[in-house]
Amino acid sequence: MSGAPRGSSAAATPIGRGVVRLGVVLLVAFAVLATTAGYWQVVRSADLVGRPDDPLLIAAVRNVVRGQIRDRDGHLLATSKRDANGEPYRVYPSMAVAPVVGYASRTYGTAGLERAFDAELTGIRTADPVDQLLAKFTTDGYRPQNLTLGLSLDLQREAVRLLGKDRGSVVMLDPRSGEVLAMASTPTYDASAIADPETAKAAFEAVSSNPAKPFLNRAVQGRYVPGSVFKIVTSVAALGSGAITPATRFARQPPAERNGLLVSGFRIRDGHHPGTGSRPLAYREAVEVSCNIYFALAGLETGGEAFASWAERLGFGAEIPFDLPTATSQVTNGGGTFGGGFTDDVELANAAYGQGETLATPLQMALVSAAVANRGALMTPHLVTRLSGKDGDTVVQPEVWRQAFSPEVAADINAAMVDAVEGDQGRLFTAGAKVPGVLTAGKSGTAQLDGSARPHSWFIGFAPADNPQVAIAVLVESGGSGATRASPIAGKLLSRYFATIGR
Helix, strand or coil: CCHHHHHHHHHHHHHHHHHHHHHHHHHHHHHHHHHHHHHHHHHCHHHHHCCCCCHHHHHHHHHCCCCCEECCCCCEEEEEEECCCCCEEEECCCHHHHHHHCCEECCCEECHHHHHCHHHHHCCCCCCHHHHHHHCCCCCCCCCCEEEECCCHHHHHHHHHHHCCCCEEEEEECCCCCEEEEEEEECCCCHHHHHCCCCHHHHHHHHHCCCCCCCCCHHHHCCECCHHHHHHHHHHHHHHHCCCCCCCCCCCHHHHHHHCEEECCEEECCCCCCCCCCCCCCHHHHHHCCCHHHHHHHHHHHCHHHHHHHHHHCCCCCCCCCCCCCCCCECCCCCCCCECCECCHHHHHHHCCCCCCCEECHHHHHHHHHHHHCCCEEECCECEEEEEECCEEEECCCCEEEECCCHHHHHHHHHHHHHHHHCCCHHHCCCCCCCCCCCCEEEEEEECCCCCCCCEEEEEEEECCCCCCEEEEEEECCCCCCCCCHHHHHHHHHHHHHHHCCC
16 A cells, blocks of 8 residues: 555656656747748748749739839830630730740740749749738739830840841840840740730740741850950950950960960961061951950960869850850850860960850850949849839849959950951951941950851950940841951941930
8 A cells, every 4th residue: 555656656757757858848839930931921932922823822813903014214024914704915016026025925924024923023032022922812912013114125126127027146245233234036936925825825836836946035045156355355365364454465376376386286277367567466456357376375375274264254154144044155064184275285276266065145245344444343144224103112233243354454454345346457356346436355266166167157246445335246147257247237226226215
């Protein structure tokens, strides 16, 4: 009898401890759940509502009148109508902007800016994160925002017109702010037909099956051999690293113009340039007459490691921070052990004048030109300049992406690019690029392709060279020499800019 109470007391103690432990476990579990829910509902809420598979976003496609998209002058680029059932669908007044603005379709989803800013245009995501959280618990949960772009519809239409039936791209931007003024890609397509439920299927299938790939935004997704416009990248690397100075001359250059430059058994050829005589060229002269031999030697002098490193400062080797997804430009395919991923000095020498394994998007080359124009500072490029809605306006402020190289190096390259357009010899290679009455800087390129394919035609530049307001890159697929197609297009568009925006 005397042992029973002792046994009962001994059993009670473990039970009490178990209850306490269970309470602690439940408390911790609830705390974890509350923290996790708060994290996803508040901290990561903006990310979730921007996902294409977000339920609110999917529901909004059929029910919400999306915000409008306008250009810098207020011209409508995207608006909405309602069908016979009262459901909204998108209308796009100009085909010229289709590769940039994209489309919003009930059947085929979204593309371009319509996809990148889907959550804002449907009002799922707003400028105020607190208001966005509270909106989920109101009857008016959708608050569409309107987008204003820095893009000029006038410049955009003119760029598409000048490219004509060719496949190509034009990128114009303000080097001081990074605002994109034009981003043309041809051929274009009828986004309204894809958005209209009655014509969507036939229109989408027609564009998808077109071998010219109208859905491809060549400005940001097309990667091309850059040819001689890449010599500006080589200039940044060689001058920035100290491998050369503006006074550098290579004694091997004049004889190599006659016999070719022998690099590890491979002979790089480049014809003699008129008006240069038999003397070795200095840097500015080499840019003006676009001497391949000079830049091959400058690239070798720089070395693969430094060459690739300086190119990375300009954006090569990684996706560019932008409103739309961008393809990655490259100086080499990589994997080599020569330095910087190059296979050997032959690949490096060829890359230095824009051949070999070098590939670039028109946006990337426009940024190279803009960096020179902006004293070596690269501004983050952007299409959208303002978001407006019931909750007020959000203005996209200019932002320095990086200081790619020094103002002194920029000044040296600026002067050389002026010679390439304004000089007696340079104007032969950049015919039509000069803007009357405006000091113009630039560089043309003729990118050789394999086999018998016609070369790509390139031009990059900016103006006024002494106070840059606009930078440009023009690419015409298989357009021939840079002076034949790209340079005249650039000159006309730069002139149009000064007649409209840059008065």
